[in-house]
Amino acid sequence: MATYKNVLLVEDDAIARMVCERIMKLNGFADNVVMYDNAEAALRFLSSVKSENFPSVIFLDVNMPVLNAWDFLEEFAKVKTNPVQSPLIYLLSSSINPLDKEKASRYPLVQDFIEKPLKKEMLEKITAEAFAS
């Protein structure tokens, strides 16, 4: 049994997707990692997924074609019909622009802004914080 049953990863970079999934699996963070390479598809998934399979954690790449993370968050606020389902959303980015971090802090849905690559320690921290609260 991993920490979370369902985790959603939205990332347009194939290598990054693979790497993230592998790390989560290896560290027992998620049983099931749902992955999308674009935000539109991910949103469609979230609006149609059964509530028992609704992801507890969403990792979201910031820079994506068409809809980026900010677009996703706006759209997600619209599709999030069930208030009980409030996943922990983490942004993933290789950006070092402080404006991005600041922008992230303005979205209440966003837990944290994680600098790529996603590491084992980060997953442990997420776990610790989630269970501490």
Add this chain to the structure above:
Amino acid sequence: MTNDLLSDITVPYLSSKSLSQSTGGFLMLDSNYKVVGVNAAYVNFHHIFNEAEVVTGHNLRLHGFDAFPDIFTHTLAHALEGEVENVKLQLEYLDHHDAYEVTIAYCALAGTKHGACIMVEKKTQEATARKGSFSESFYKRLIDNCTTAYILADAALTFTYVSNGIEEALGYAPSELIGRNAIEFVRSEDKEFVKDWLIDVRRQRGKRISVEYQMLNKEGEYVWIENTATNLLKDVNVKAIVFNIRNIQSKRIADNTLIQAEQRLSLLLNNTAESFIILNSRLRIVTYNKAAQERSPFIYTHHLQSGLSVLDLINKEEIPEYINLFEEVFKGNVIEKEAKVKDREGAVRIFNHSFRPLSSEQNDISGVIITSTEITERKKLEEAIGIHSERLKTAQEIAKLGYLEYDLATKTFFCSELFYDILGISKEVKTWDELKVLQQYIHPDDKEVLRQEIEHCLNSCTTFSFEFRFAPDSAKEKIILVTGEAENDDTGKTVKLRVTLQDITDSKMALLAMQALESKFKSLFEHSIDGVILSKENGDVFSANPAACAMLGYTQDEIVLLSRKNVVDESSPVVREMSDTREQTGVYRGELALRHKSGRLIPVEVTSVSMNDADGSRYFSTILRDITEKKKRDAEQQALTEELQKNNQDLQQFSFITSHNMRAPVANLISLLSLYNKETPADEFNLVLVEKFEEATKQLNQTLNDLVNILVIKSNTNIEKETISLPRIFESVKANIDSLLQEQGGVIETDFSEVDAIQYNRIHIESLFLNMITNAIRYRSPERAPIIKIKSHRSKGYVIVEFSDNGLGMDLKRYGDRLFGLYQRFHGNKEGKGLGLYMTHSQVTAMGGKIEVESEPGKGTTFRVYFKQ
């Protein structure tokens, strides 16, 4: 009884009154020791030695005489028995150092009775009497040779001694009068008051009382005498009434004559308006007239009265002053004294008092005559004149006017003090020649002109006014304004020349300085690069400098016809604010737009000051500076700054983005490495990782290459430009994408009819065309074949090339802001890297152009590329 007894006594005590008042003690006893008479002096003496009472009618108690020396009682007994006639005893009462002379004498009493008389005299003063006795003969001689007669009389007024002076006074020998009574020889009319006088004298001891009356002289005539008497009966040295008789007959006659004369005089004088007071040598008022009562120096104290001493009439504090004054008068000097007096109405009146010596026939000064005149009016007049002349003098001094008057006939002249002051000459000029010498100090250029001016003035009897330079030895040159006037006599002949001089050096210098200043200002005004406009309060322009004319496009003649409203928009709030500010603070500084003659507006910096001219009327001095160029520069600077800021932001953004894109593949590599199973290299997954590793490395390489390309574009703004034929460029690009276009069944329509060439970089324009066309094909609608329209046209300094397609279109609301961003992709397909539009946009903007986009999702997109020409 006692009185009867006493009347028979031959001792020189006549009445009980004189007896009782006598300082000599007196006791009279009959043969039986009965006290017949006693006086107070004796009682005083008696009680020194004897306590027993002495009472008239009672016997003297002899046993009480214990304290008396024995000789006293023995002698008394002998006297009573008639054995001794007169015995003198000296008794001393030692306690008081008093000595008494006691005389005990036998005396016959009335009838057949006899008795004794004891007389006591205090001898204290005897020493004094004895001391002075050696000079008695001297005094006697003195008295005898005096013209005034001295007569001594006893208490009964009987002459006991008469000095030789009586012969001189009345012709009698002294012996003829001794034994006669004082009332004898007195003229019968005078007897009554002489008797009163004598009683008076006798009553008042030691007091000198004078009286004048007529006495019969040896020749049987009554003559006037002055008799001064003193009662010295109690004086132990004199023991007499002393009379001092002086013949005043001649004086009396003279006095009477004088009185009569004075009466006549006073009658006369009292009826004259002139006031006078005559004083005698003792400063007593002899006479005065009615007018004097009003005007004398003494009116403010008492009424005048003959016989009064003037010293009694004046205030004590003035006495020393008056004494000095009278001393001067008695030396023969005439003293004038002015006095201010407030009369009863409070008006101040001024008197002139003249104190003159009054000389007698012998030229001795026997008195003073004081005449007083009221000079209030004269004084007022004098003061008024004084003020006038003072004013005139002051006016002359203030105006610094020198004055010279020349009399042609007498060749004499008069110069005022200031005449010298103004010319700066210290030496007074006395003669005409000396005056002529002064000519040498006149500036050579002015000398002849001045001479001509004066000559002309004298000849034609006119006035002249001339400025000349004058420099006396070693003194600074002065500029003198001389004005002259000739005066004619009745015949029309010039008789006088009056000249006034005024030193105008300072004002002249000031004037010159002012003129210099004015010309400086004038030159500033004329040559200033700033425009200067002078306008009246109502806005009418009355002067403008060439710069202002040039700025507004008017000539000097035209500009003075303008008013404020022709130049500024008076309804504009800025102009109103300017007027208000200038009204309140006197000055306005700010920027305004002025209307040029051509109608265009010129931005100017304005400084407008409210000023007053010499007449006090207000005007405005407005300084204009054309700031068109400045405005332009400011705008350019502003644009430049904005661009710089933008570039800066771009650069920052760029660095963030590029770093992000560099970091992404690196992050992948790190992750892949971390997943690599080093312990079991044969791990199946390791192979996958190696594969991915290769992919990530390629990704990194690609990113690096892209960045290098971007940097080349960014850093190279000075790209070579050439004339590019748009159709030709299009053809060359089209060749590259023709297969792709045909594959999609697309068509490209071009219209370069309006503009077919631009100035641009060949490589950039090729890349742009390729990018635009590729994008249009890449993001085609899946529902239709792409149709691309390319059209060129010109607008406001730009050549615009428009690329329109019928493709997917975009939601510009969402993507507009990142359309030209680096690595921004808006379509899900994999073909784009998000570099094309970024690169194109960068190139265009680097060349001063811009790109506009219109798009509608599902309909298509239009890019308008602006090339700056």
